[in-house]
Amino acid sequence: MSPQRRTAALRRSAGAPPAPRELKAYLRLLAGTQFAFNTGFYAVLPYLAAHLGDGLGMAGWLVGLVLGLRTFSQQGLFVVGGALTDRYGPRPVVLAGCVLRIAGFCWLAQATATAAVVGAVLLIGFAAALFSPAVESETARAAVTHERATGEPRARVLAVFSAAGQAGAFLGPLLGTLLLFLGGGFRAACLAGAAVFVLVLAGHARLMPRRPRTVRERPRGGLFRDVLANRPFLVLCLAYSTYLVSYNQLYLALPAEVERATGSQNALGGLFALSSLLVVAAQLPLTRWSAHRVAPRAALTAGLAVVAAGFAAVPLTPGGPAGLLPGAVLVVLLTLGQMLLVPAARGLVPDLVPGHRLGVATGVLSSLSGLAVLLGSAATGTLLGAPRGVLWAVLAAVPLAGAGLALCLPGAGRAPVRERTGV
Structure with missing residues (x-):
């Protein structure tokens, strides 16, 4: 072991905070992980849907069921992963997740029977x-440590994490499309996804510390008292849920709007690419500006208000070229709101819950939001046949209600601090 690694290990075992250079490297690892x-x-x-329907000949209802099971096994069980992270630390949980994802992708590449497909999809989601x-709770924990050590707002670190995720979400479909274009088919895409996770597993087995980077408190309260009875945190969950319900309209209301305007959904891919590219290009500059001027609660409130403005603008915007201008306005404003509010919301979690419950809180935030999306999607589906003005007014009211909830969070948040260093 090199002297630098030996020193870092001694600092962690003694409970000392990591050196700034060591912490930056760890933050880069977490962003690269995402x-x-x-x-x-x-x-x-x-x-996946095309493979199940066209490749395996599944009925439409069965395809929808399989996709729903994947979402449930992921979002609905986030709290399990969070609890395990609080109990054992992030390293074994991340490594176990990588092993299961590799096994799930390899299984899905070979599966043809319905039961096998369902099992593989559930494994991938879990x-x-x-x-x-x-990874999300450890990123939030490390961002707080970095903020205390350097004075750089934690929102900037979390913005790097978000931008890295969006870059992966943009590159992944291109990789899958390339493999399909080269004739490899869905099986090749699954094996390529498994290969990516083999690399992630190997990298984290070597680079991820065996102990958390910060001192973890011994749990003293129960889960209910620490998280579910924490009223400010539940207010944050509700406010954040309104954003995810709104974001899910990219897959429900936006396709309906594009088909109304153009007669098909062929332009959806371009609008999704626009959203990802906006995050990759503008997330860091926007957060760099807002983190030093706007408190987190205000950024959360403003972001939700911008999302609401995006929905309200759809029936008021002229069709423009090819009738896509209303949809483009919605995508741009929703994405701008997302870039403001997501780092702020994630950065508020460590302020509202005890440190030894950060993993559980991160899981609860996602699981409750997933439940809200499930209920909100059902409600939105019944509204798609309503008059256009009514539909978009109701959709605008959801994030607007979230902005009102965000104003109920305690205090004005942390005061902006001056930038001192970069990650």
Whole structure:
């Protein structure tokens, strides 16, 4: 072991905070993890429905059931991954998630029977339910440590994490498309996704510390008292849920709007690419500006208000070229709101829950939001046949209500601090 690694190990075992250089390297590892996770995942996911329907001949209702089971096994079980992270630390949970994801992708590449497909999809979803809360909670923990050590707002670190994830979400489908274009088919996309996670597993087995980077408190309260009875945290969960319900309209209301305007959904791919490219290009500059001027609660409130403005603008915007201008306005404003509010919301979690419950809290935030999306999607589906003005007014009211909830969070948040260093 090199002297630098020996010193870092001694600092961690003694409970000392990591050196700034060591912490930056760790933050880069976490951001790279999110990039690799999404690259491997989105190399497969966009083509799963077509594979199940066209490739395996499943009925439409069965395809929908399989996709719903994948979402449930991921979002619904985030709290399990968070609890395991609090108990054992992030390293074993992340490594276990990578192993399960590799096994799930390899299984899905070979599966043809319905039961085998369902098993593989559930395994893939549960893998994400393990490593996503582990990586997200550890990123939030490390961002707080970095903020205390350097004075740089934690929102900037979390913005790097978000941008890395969006870059992976943009690159993954391109990788999958390339493999399909080269004739490899869905099986090749699955094996490519598995190969990405093999690399992630190897890298984290070597680079991820065996102990958390910060001192973890011994749990003293129960889960209910620490998280579910924490009223400010539940307010944050509700406010954040309104954003995810709104974001899910990219897959429900936006396709309906594009088909109304153009007669088909062929332009959806371009609008999704516009959203990903906006995050990759503008997330860091926007957060660099807002983190030093706007408190987190205000950024969360403003972001939700911008999302609401995006929905309200759809029936008021002229069709423009090819009738796509209303949809483009919605995508741009929703993405701008997302870039403001997501780092702020994630950065508020460590302020509202005890440190030894950060993993559980991260899982609860995602699981409750997933439940809200499930209920909100059902409600939106019944509204798609309503008059256009009514539909978009109701959709605008959801994030606007979230902005009102965000104003109920305690205090004005942390005061902006001056930038001192970069990650």
